[in-house]
Amino acid sequence: MKARVNVMLKTGVLDPQGEAVRHALGSLGFAGVESVRQGKVIELDLAETDRAAAQAAVTEMCEKLLANTVIESYSVELV
Incomplete structure (x- = not known):
């Protein structure tokens, strides 16, 4: 059996990696991205x-x- 676990920072926890990705996307011309959570x-x-x-x-x-x-936070999906 396979399991897939998704792990994300909780709401309210700063996400510097997500912010770096958002900034990089803006630099590449993707102006519509308002926030990124990684x-x-x-x-x-x-x-x-x-x-x-x-x-x-x-x-x-x-x-x-x-x-x-x-x-x-995390979620578990059995596949």
């Missing part, structure tokens, strides 16, 4: 076949390592 996508190949167990395992991985839950 995150990360983590894809996992799991041996687990039970969806509930896989969801629980990936959630635990996020809480312990994959996301800094103080400043980041």
